[in-house]
Amino acid sequence: MRLIYTLTLWTLSCAALFAQTGKITGQVFSSDGQPAEQVTIGLKGSSKGAISDAKGRFNIDKVKAGPHLVLMSFVGSETQEKQVEVIAGETIELTFTLLESANQLQEVIVKGGNLYNNEQLSSSLKLMTPILETPQNVQVVTSKVLSDQQIISMSDGLIRNVSGATRFEHWGDMYANISMRGSQIQAFRNGFNVVNSFWGPLTEDMSFVENIEFVKGPAGFMLANGDPSGLYNVVTKKPTGETKGEASFTMGSFDFYRTTLDLDGKLSKDGKFLYRLNLAGQNKGSFRPFEYNNRYSIAPVITYQIDEKTKLTAEYALQYAKMSNVGSFYVFSPEGYATLPRDFTLMAPGLAPTKIKDNSLFVNLQHQINDDWKVTAQVAYLHYNMAGSSAWPAMINSDGTMLRGVGLWDAKSEMTLGQVFVNGKVTTGGVVHRLLGGIDVGTKEYFADWGQSHALDTLGGLFNPKSPVYGIPANGYPAFDRTLDLEARAVSAGGLMDQKYTGLYLQDELGFLDNKIRLTIAGRYTHLSQAQWGGAPDKADHFTPRLGLSVSIDKNTSVYALYDQAFLPQSGRLSSGKKVQPVTGNNTEFGFKRDWNDGRWNTTLSFYRILKNNELTGDPSRPNSGFSVELGQKRAQGVEFDVRGSILPGLNLTANYAYTKSEVTKVTEGVTVAKVGDPIPGFAKHTANGWLSYKAQHGALKGTGISGGFTYLGDRATSTWSDTDDTYNLPNYFKLDGGVFWEKDKIRLTLNVFNILDKYLYSGGTYDFTTTGGAPITSYYWQAEAPRNYRLSLAYKF
Missing domain, CATH: 2.40.170.20 (TonB-dependent receptor, beta-barrel domain)
Incomplete structure (x- = not known):
């Protein structure tokens, strides 16, 4: 009986909480009427938000009832605001129109670094500092570069994208064995040192790799121990929230x-x-x-x-x-x-x-x-x-x-x-x-x-x-x-x-x-x-x-x-x-x-x-x-x-x-x-x-x-x-x-x-x-x- 009573109270509480929230949905368009994807929609003063999909659609669930300021932002574009009043149990439909055309948006995406240039390190490198402000030479090989050059593994011509990197010829396509600054560098994946012998690890297949970060010289924030010449960190693909x-x-x-x-x-x-x-x-x-x-x-x-x-x-x-x-x-x-x-x-x-x-x-x-x-x-x-x-x-x-x-x-x-x-x-x-x-x-x-x-x-x-x-x-x-x-x-x-x-x-x-x-x-x-x-x-x-x-x-x-x-x-x-x-x-x-x-x-x-x-x-x-x-x-x-x-x-x-x-x-x-x-x-x-x-x-x-x-x-x-x-x-x-x-x-x-x-x-x-x-x-x-x-x-x- 106590269990049933507790579950009943919990269910009623959840129902009451759900009844006190609403939903914000909508769509984002470019100035020429095309759906705009990768646009960020968020609530001011809250961590709730969404990113528009390929059809420009977005959904923000379980928004507390009451007034909210909805912000629409996109890299290189002017931020827009809309004041809304969320009513419990109801859905608010919004429409945003960017000032840029579809072609201009593509240029903005390029500017944002989604092709050949990354401005931010991955979270697996632990630092929260932008690359421009990091006191060390760090180079990132992006997924777009991997695709354009048809690179299929770590040993498949990848190092051409990083200054001073060479590769020993050891055992063909089994191991990467990359050298830089006079020594073989350490191999990392998602922030972990995955070197366990003189010959490994097995070269990662690029199908599940998002990008590769090369850190030159010692990196105490990453290395418990390793060669002072540096490391490379393979960052794997993660869910984006888009379908x-x-x-x-x-x-x-x-x-x-x-x-x-x-x-x-x-x-x-x-x-x-x-x-x-x-x-x-x-x-x-x-x-x-x-x-x-x-x-x-x-x-x-x-x-x-x-x-x-x-x-x-x-x-x-x-x-x-x-x-x-x-x-x-x-x-x-x-x-x-x-x-x-x-x-x-x-x-x-x-x-x-x-x-x-x-x-x-x-x-x-x-x-x-x-x-x-x-x-x-x-x-x-x-x-x-x-x-x-x-x-x-x-x-x-x-x-x-x-x-x-x-x-x-x-x-x-x-x-x-x-x-x-x-x-x-x-x-x-x-x-x-x-x-x-x-x-x-x-x-x-x-x-x-x-x-x-x-x-x-x-x-x-x-x-x-x-x-x-x-x-x-x-x-x-x-x-x-x-x-x-x-x-x-x-x-x-x-x-x-x-x-x-x-x-x-x-x-x-x-x-x-x-x-x-x-x-x-x-x-x-x-x-x-x-x-x-x-x-x-x-x-x-x-x-x-x-x-x-x-x-x-x-x-x-x-x-x-x-x-x-x-x-x-x-x-x-x-x-x-x-x-x-x-x-x-x-x-x-x-x-x-x-x-x-x-x-x-x-x-x-x-x-x-x-x-x-x-x-x-x-x-x-x-x-x-x-x-x-x-x-x-x-x-x-x-x-x-x-x-x-x-x-x-x-x-x-x-x-x-x-x-x-x-x-x-x-x-x-x-x-x-x-x-x-x-x-x-x-x-x-x-x-x-x-x-x-x-x-x-x-x-x-x-x-x-x-x-x-x-x-x-x-x-x-x-x-x-x-x-x-x-x-x-x-x-x-x-x-x-x-x-x-x-x-x-x-x-x-x-x-x-x-x-x-x-x-x-x-x-x-x-x-x-x-x-x-x-x-x-x-x-x-x-x-x-x-x-x-x-x-x-x-x-x-x-």
């Missing part, structure tokens, strides 16, 4: 077929329960025989607006990849780079495929305490399984003949991560404090079995690259023993890594003179325990400060200076018996940022210097012993320039240049792997990129466009240590791409041609082998890029 969708189909050279579907909408009429679903599937061949990389992904997201101030978002992504042996991308020859045909392969047809299943789950809870304070809590669980093998020669002779080998590569990665952080604003006197504080915790485990290998050829039947014979290998196919669980096999193979960390961060950005001068004072304390190769865990505690200054010369121009630190724990055994110290690094940077033409496009110019200490390398006096010594010190310094945005209506540009000088500045006594002045492996001293797109705005060709871009890499170092005579360094690199497209209403047709000049492009390095007689020999290795090829896409929005 819409897009389907696309792409075909291309080398049996490439891909289809995607993006669904965005509401699960409840009141708009509190939203969803987003992205699906993708592809079959992808190669210009080399016997190679393939087939993938599919499923990425559902749901968002629930618990109340006016609290929102819960949960998202899951499954990526599945089935590809040929991952080592087949590599080509080896002691005679020099590119001395074999571009489509040459060492791949033995019939090898079992490598299969990868990557699962990730993210849950995010945001609560707006009031207008000045917001708390965010989020957790992530990532689980990765790989069953496959990698190819690598076991022996090479001076005439190029070799004994091909295949090694087992089964792996498992598991990460449980969590963050809680608070953003707030406090005013003391004439100083405004933007505050950020939070805790970052994580547990990571990686298991791998690479302890089994099999020779495909025999000493009497070596593989000859100059006269290759494919078919069943002379020594047959491998039959690896997977009887034991992977964890047990990983112990035997030494493929164990684990990491546990806790990071505390506090930042105060002080704004002076109406926020024209901004001083950032911050610090992070991190405790970490880490083990590699099955050894005992190494523990480290470290405090990293951050000091930044940003000054607005005018509303469109700022200058900044930054000093930031990072540390990267490492495991190993020192010959001296001393405790292994973490890698420490610091970044000194200053630069200029400017928005042009009312924010339609912007430029960033930065100068930096990064010092990196204590990095381990093998003990030259005890080769193959597992002992290490500290290398000494590395230094990376340079200049970076980026420009991106809409220069004119229909004309979009992203271009950049970087000068990078990365070298060894100190060498520990007895270390012979490097000398003072040697370049750091895997970078280019000069990098330049450009991508220009133009769409006709009027006339018979309206909606038709042309685009093109290039990449230039000069003074390239190899992925291994270089000799002073440049014997092993790589030649300069130039690639030209271009295409055409056509848009009308909801249809877009895109055709791009890549490597238009059909150049033999590659990257690589050297590796030491032995000959049949046991003599040492150094061989060149490289991975070639595809010859001239095309992609044709058809997309339909609904």
